[in-house]
Structure formats: C-alpha cells, structure tokens
Amino acid sequence: MRKGIRFVLAISLLSALGACSSSSSGDDKAVQLTFSAWGNPEEMKVYERAVDSFNEQHDDIHVEFNGIGGDYFQTLSTRLQGGQAPDLFYLSAGDVSTLIQNETIAPISDFLESDESYVKLEEFTTGDIWGPAIQDDVVYALPVDTNPYLFYYNKTLLDEVGATSPQEYFDRGEWNWDAVEEITDLLRDAGKYGFVQENSHESILNWIWTNGGLFADDDSIVADNDPKTLEAYEFITRMVRDDNFVFAGTLPEGQGTEAMFMSNQVGLVGAGRWLTPMFLDTDLDFDYIPWPSNTENPIETAGVGMGYLAVNANSDHPEEAKLFQSYYTSKEGQEIRLTAQGNAIPSVEGIDDVVLDQQEPEHIQYLVDAREVGRVAKYENTAPGLATELSDIYELMFLGDLSAQEALERAANISREMLGE
Template identity: 40%
Template sequence: MKKLKWSLLIMIIAVSALIQACGTSGGGNNGVSNGEEAGTNSPKEGKVKIKWATWGNPGELTRFQDFTNDFNKKHPEIEAELIPIPGEYDQKILTQLSGGTAPDIFYAGDAFIVKLIENGSIEELTPLMDDARSAVKKEDFFPGLWGAAERDGKIYGATVDNNPMVLWYNKKVLKDAGITEMPADLQINGQWNWDAFKEMTDKIRESGKYGYVLDNAWNSTHSWVTSNGGKVYDDNGKYIGYTDPKAVEAFRFLYDNVKSKNITFAGTLPKGQGGDAMFMSNQVGFVGAGRWYLPLFKKNDSLEYDIVTWPTNTGNKIEPAGIPTAYMVLNKTTKHKEAAYTFLSEFVNKEGQTYRLQGGGNAVPSVSGADEVVLEGNLPEHAQFFLDAREIGYALTPFEAGIPGLSNDINSRFEALWLKNEDLDTAMKEIEALANKKIEEYKGKK
C-alpha cells in the first residue's frame, strides 16, 4: 500500500511539471519581440535598454533629450538613453565599434557613413523601412537627400532633417545701398539671376559694405556650379570642374567677383569674425547658409533679414543647390535591433521631425508632411524658399564624400586660389588633376 501511494505521488509530480512546462513555452516566442534576443523583454529583466549618440549644441541636445523622454513615455517597454559626444565624434564611434561598446543607433555625417558602409558596421535599413509595421517609409523622404547613405539602391542611413542652401540677405544693408526691390521679390517674378546679384553686390560694395561672404565649402561652391546648369562630377564619379564649360563659367564668375571685391572670401576675414557676425552687425548684404542661422538671427529684434534661393544663370526661376545632411544609422551588432529601429524610425518620421524642429528650429524636415514647422510665424518672411530648395536640391555626392580627404584637399586648393589671387585656369586644372588622382588611387586600393 505504501508503494502504491508513493508511485501515485511521483506520477502527480511528473504530470504537474509537464503541464507547467507546456504552459510557459506556449509557441516558443512568448514575451520576445520579433528581432529581439530571448529574455530581453522578460519581466525579470524589465525594459529593453538602448543607447543613441549624436553631436549637437546645447539647444539641440535639450530638444533631443526632450524627444528621448517623450519616446520613453510612449514605449514603457523600452528605455532609450541619449549619449552626447561633444568632440572627435567619428573617432570615438569607431573606437567604440571596435571594442563592441558602440551605441545601438547614432548620427553619421556624409563622409563617415561611407566609411561605415564599407567596413560593414551598420545595418541596411531598406528591408526595415519596407516592413508594413515601420513608422517611416523610404518614399516618405525627398529623393535628393539620400546622398552618401545610398549604395547600389540600398539605404544605410535615414536623413534626420536637412538644410537647403539659400542666400540670407540683410534688408538694411541693401536699402542703405539704394536697392529698392528685394531679392525675394525678384525671385517670385523670375528675375533673380546672376546679373541681379552682381548689380546688388556692386551697389553694396560702393556703399562701403561687404557684398557677399563666400565660405570655402562644397555646399557653396557646388551651388554656384549647379545654379549655372553645370556639374562638378560626371555620372562615373570623375571630377569635371575644369572640363565642364558650365562649371568653368561658374568658377570664373566667383573669381571675377572676388577680384572686384563684390565677393569676400571668408578666409580673409579677421580671426574670429564670420559671415554671421558681420550680417548681424549690418556689415554684409548676403551670406549663404541653411536654416541653422534662424535661431541666432531671430534673437536680434533690430535685424531685418529674409532669404532667397540661389540666383540662376540659366533662365530658370530656380536651380538645384547643395543641401547639407546628416544621417541616423543602426549599429549592425546591436542586441536590440527592433527596439533600436523603433526609436530611429520615430525620430525621423513626420511626427518626430515636427517635434524636434517646431518653434523656430534650425533645420528643414527631410520627409513630407511636416512643412508647417518651417512656415510657422513667417520667420523669415519667405521661408517657403527653404521648401522650394529642398524639392530639387542635393546632398553631397558619394563620389566626393566617399573618398577620404578629398573634400579637404579640394577646399585647401580653392583657399589658395582665393587668398593668393592665382591664375584661375591654372588652379582649376590642378584641382581637377589632384581630385581625379585621389579618386583613382582610392579605387585602386579597393
């Protein structure tokens, strides 16, 4: 009898254990989100923790932290942490990637993203964006903004926002020079061209002020070429700044106006004095920039300013101009791919960009449906031109961004041209030769 009772007890325990095991296994994926490792979402371990990194000024970082806090409230199962990196950004991220400590998602500039694509450090985003559950789709973005983030039709980074290049103009400086019809009015009437720009800078110079400050950066120099219908690179990635007649004409226009002092190269300005400071002190008529000047300019109640698209020399009302961009990328080795992509997609979608850029933000949305953040408050009066420029503009081509040191070499040679008043043809021939040599050397190493 005792043996029978003992046998029954053993059977009951065995059956109970079997029932409990079946109840907790239930299909093999209970409690684990698609794309997450088992256990990362379990009650014992709590929230999925992800980290994201970026650069930024204090105002931007405050807005980023607010967004992160808001995201965490909306997603109680995820805890996102912002990691600001104030200096040596690229090198620090590369070191962290090598050591396996890099954040799950992070910002990348155009040159950096090419390096990350080539070394296989970041996840392709195309299939994630194509997923029906994604908060953002590839087609939501303006096509000219992919730039260096696109390789062979595959997307490796989402444009967080963008900054179409426009000309900011100081109304007081123009009026004091006797200019009665403002550039924005000329643009609306289809009369904003190189001749009108030169006529204005002539008058500004004659009034004792600076006409236009030329920055030594691709987004300015390339914009002058494309506003003339020219190209800096051909379809195969060859530099043609000295070969393309329209490009040569654009560089000649800049060169002649620098010599006549209608245009002032930024490198000749006193140390610590940039175009923005001169603009705010009513010393210059035009500066080229994106929307990043708005937070600064709107603080000055006495400053009279507006924007206009790049002047053209083609007979068209508007031509493409450069658009500086940055991207958000997904660490290929993240253990929390789904949670990280959820953050990324909501950071760059319509709602995310509206949240980050509203209230006089310093950039323009890179997706459709969020234009109201640019137009709010009519600051500046013709803010619509930012959107017009975005529609047809372009990010830095991977032909330049993808070659380490190429932009710096080109800019250094241009700096010598503007500073030393060298012969234009000789300088442009040398720039084209050094650029194509560097491009071919890089291709030969791959």
C-alpha cells in the same frame, strides 16, 4: 544637416563640453543609448525635442543626447577607433561613404521593412536627398530632414547702403549673378562684407549648378570639360579677389558667418534653415531668397544640405538603436523637431505644413521650392576623404595661391584619382 553638409558646426559651451544632454536619466533597467550630433545652440534644443519625446514613450529604452564640438567628424572618428563612440550619430553626405567602406555603420534596410520601424523607405520625399546613404540598393543611414541652400539677406543693412532688395530683383526676373555683384559692390563700398563664401565642395556646387554646369555626372567627373563650371569658379574667385565676397577662412578670429550676419557686418549669407532659430531670437529683419540663378530658370538647382542618422555597427543594442533611428526620422519625430522654430524642413512627405504654417521669415515657401529642385552630390561623395581634399584646393584658390583654372583642374584630377577612374 549641416556643413553638410557643408553643415554649420557652431556649438554652445555646454555642448562643447559634452554636457548638452536630455534631462531625464531614465529607468535604471532601461537600455541606455547614446546619440551625438553637430549644431549651433538653438539646433541642440531642436534635436532634444525628439529625444525627450522618444524617452517619454519608451520605459525600456533611454536615449542620452550629447553634442560634439570642434572638428565633428575627426572627434567622431577618434571615438569610433577607440571603441567609445555613441550608439547613434549624425553624418554629413561627405562622410557617409567613409564609414560604409570600413563597415562602421549598420545597414538599416531590413529594419525599415519590419513592423517595428516608425518610418518606411517610401515615406521619404522623392527629391534627390539620399546622396551616398544608399549604395548597391542598401540603406545605410536615414535623412534626418533636409536643408536646401538659399540666401539669407539682412533687410536693414541692404537698406542702409541703398541696395535693391533681392526680392525686387527676383520679382523682375533678374535675381542672377549680376544682381549679386551689384548688391555686394554697395556693401563693400560701405565698409561691409557682401557675402561669406565657404570652401566646402557643397558650397562650390551651388554656384556650378545654378550656372547650369556640372562637376560630375552619374559615373564620371566632367568639371574640366564644362565651360559653365569654369565660369562658376572664375566668378566666385573674382568676387573674393575684389572683396565683394569674403572667404570664411579669413574672417576675424571668433567671428563666424552667423555672428557676422547678426552684428550687421555682412549682408548676404548662404545656408539652409539651420540659422533661422538663432536669427529669430534676435531683432534682425531678414528674409530668404533662392540661390541666384544664372540660367533662364527663376529658381535653379542648388545643393540640399543633408544630415544622416546612422547606427554604430558596434552598438551593444543595435535593434533599440534602429528603433530610435526610425522614430527620429519619422513623420512624428520630424514634426516634433521642425514645428515652430525648427532648423530644417522635412525629408518625409506630407508634413511640409509644419514649416509653411510659420510666419517668419516672410518667404518661408522658398525653402520648399528650393528642396523640390535641389539635389545632393552623390558620385563624388562615394570617395572617402575626397570632400576634405577638395576643400583644401578651394582654400588655396580663395587665398590666391591657385587660379580658378588651376583649382578646377586639380579638383577634377584628384576626384578621378580617388574615384578610381
């Protein structure tokens, strides 16, 4: 998962009230575990598939699932500080290091090597999906699945404004930033929104990487010394200024990215598969296309949105929690969750067919293609709280209070400061 992610935090009313939980109460003598995650209403149903399956297989352990609404990590942090946090919980790449540093999450390395574990380290995809979840060769959280970023496009809306399909651009080898500008020009001029731009660092990296730039290498910040990175900041800033893109923070109250897309008010959105179950429950005619590449590569590196499952270091039942953690992220757990209207694609090898066998949307293969070349930012995610600082800077940039150059310099400087360079 999302942010991270940035991952999407739209929650159904029931889950916002803490009432979205697995239906069975379990044996009174069973070990009781609690598990929390973010997600939209359809994602919550996906998570519960694996929870219910685990409970059916274990008479001695019962997992209760509850969604957390609102500001997920703030709520989770408050509960952790108050000793009321769940036994297991989702984390985004940007938050893992914070909880590693304060020893809030339990290492899983030893358990993975045991006979009890449902999954082994070597079963996870060789793609760059771990981010900060492995530090100093210790595994602290497991990738629940993967969510490579790509574009969703509304076929009906693009037809209405006379825009060329992104697939046609792609087939001609012209799916690049110029194509995005041409499409969003037409949408804007028709009184629609072209593309919804988030202010998470993860979303900014998509533009940097697909332009061949870097924000950081393995051990240092290089953003302010890379002209391709500045070019990315300048492009998205100009797109927001010229109303080709709309900054997500300025959308009408109560209108999130997915709602705008489903109501035919925006033509393009950037996300992983987490929006797909919701869109398939409507009559939307939509498809995927890789993130537009501004290099010679037809599919360029973009981000992989990740959610990691971690065990509360203060759980009363750490071994049982790790057992569920390994099951949920195993081939069996991921097959159960990702088959049919799943919300992601696998983080383990050998089960991509559970996604590719689906008939909708047409170009579902692009999800796997994007995962193979995508990556998760690691270096900057090792600094607790940095993701929030960067989001605040990008918000000022999109609101016009900082130029692209100023935002880039601030982002680079605060990153170096918080990383101790």
